[in-house]
């Protein structure tokens with residue numbers, strides 16, 4: 001039997017269920033604290049600034065800039081071999097939080113720190129979409 005190797009699929013937890021549901025609708029959701037106004041990512045039970053439990057989900061604009069990145073040229077497993085070379089980047093969102101993602105839709109040589117990017121969604125199934133980023137000057141499919 002020759003099954004295709006699987007990539008790591010996102011695990012839904014009580015903290016992340018709303019986030020992944022948003023991704024499936026192609027909406028990038030982050031949390032905002034109702035007490036101090038902080039936006040945060042990744043999803044947590046408490047505000048990281050004031051420890052309040054009163055967090056709401058808000059739709060992020062999906063725009064940010066690359067804060068740091070690396071180009072992966074050797075796949076971590078067979079599942080990722082078709083993707084190399086690919087970019088893993090820290091994206092600073094317009095709202096403040098930083099998220100780790102891939103930069104797609106351009107040559108890896110075009111990626112640089114400070115590059116404006118926008119979110120795009122990679123649909124892995126009808127329920128699972130992975131947020132990735134593409135240079136902001138590219139048309140979004």
Ligand SMILES: [Zn+2]
Pocket residue numbers: 033034035036037038047048049050051052
């Ligand atoms: Zn807070």
